[in-house]
Amino acid sequence: MEALRTYFNQFVQLSDAEWDDFKACMSKETVPKKGLLLEEGEKCNFIAFIQEGAFRFYTVKKGEESITAFFFAGDFVTNYRSFLTNKPSNHYIEALQDAVILKINLQQLQQLYNKHKTIERLGRLIAENLYLVVANRLDAFMFETPTERYEQLVKRGSKLLSEIPQYMVASYLGIKPETLSRIRARK
Amino acid sequence: MEALRTYFNQFVQLSDAEWDDFKACMSKETVPKKGLLLEEGEKCNFIAFIQEGAFRFYTVKKGEESITAFFFAGDFVTNYRSFLTNKPSNHYIEALQDAVILKINLQQLQQLYNKHKTIERLGRLIAENLYLVVANRLDAFMFETPTERYEQLVKRGSKLLSEIPQYMVASYLGIKPETLSRIRARK
């Protein structure tokens, strides 16, 4: 649990009472490799903190899988859109390896928001943060070519390149595996 | 000001005391047509509610203007990324017509967050909402062709089609004016 508290600390300092309340809401779960944490059509009523393992977040559009995000140990994993809107997910969340997560559900989180102003603030800061993440990804798709997006991964030394099969990286970059292969070939 | 309170009401009910505090922070400004509300390189330390007029939010990439968003009366206008990160903006905000806005700055907003739990919540709900907006736009760029993005505008009866010159709509859709012209011509 300490990893989670460390994660929160970058946003706000929770008092022991607040943290105790938060902890009390988290329930541990395991997901086996290739297991689905969320299926298309389900409402995502949880946010989960990844203690071990990794997930891919993908949707099926026009008959093929398209990966929107990867989540690793130390990240939150959820379909935030479904969670916020309470509408069915159009994405799947699948474990890439055996995983251990700490889950909190919507109702519990709302109670924490009501009870503790600092947790309400934490929620705001996390929402703001997620805004920045998706805004950056939008920029990458609007202003960069596939080659430039790939080069960003290389430049940032992204763990995707070492831990994720290339055809999934291609999907994440919004291109076909053949194209990524060619981008890598012309150096 | 009532339009603003109505806007807030879709998220939370502010008490009269909270609303009075909020109102006290808003300052009215006018921006002439083609005037810049924000320049590239400036830090965006405000959020503004548009009473009258419209704005375009654009950046210059690889030597040409690229429009990320339009804002109309009843919307908030800000560079939310710059506002949240306190880093210089890489976008301009330009008035498309003479405009009247209500501005609040970062320091004032933070004081309101500290003072009123309900306003803290309002901030969270607005951040969550902006997340959804940009996530939807990301989907449009990841999963739809330019033609499909244009057809969405038509289907939703977007006011962009009636109020914004076509070359700006093209930029917003991420394509060249020639391409939008051809999309409209075929069928």
Add this chain to the structure above:
DNA sequence: GCAATTCGTTGACCAAAGTCAATAAAGGAG
């Protein structure tokens, strides 16, 4: 109201990514 700019359309050509197919390389299951 007229001239000058800006905007929208169209055509010919180009570049980049997709498609389809063949094959090589890598990984897993038994």
Add this chain to the structure above:
DNA sequence: CTCCTTTATTGACTTTGGTCAACGAATTGC
């Protein structure tokens, strides 16, 4: 270890949007 499936690469060809240029239509400024 070996076979079988999955993944990565390469080639030939197609598709889509971009580029450059010309021209007509619409705005705007004086």
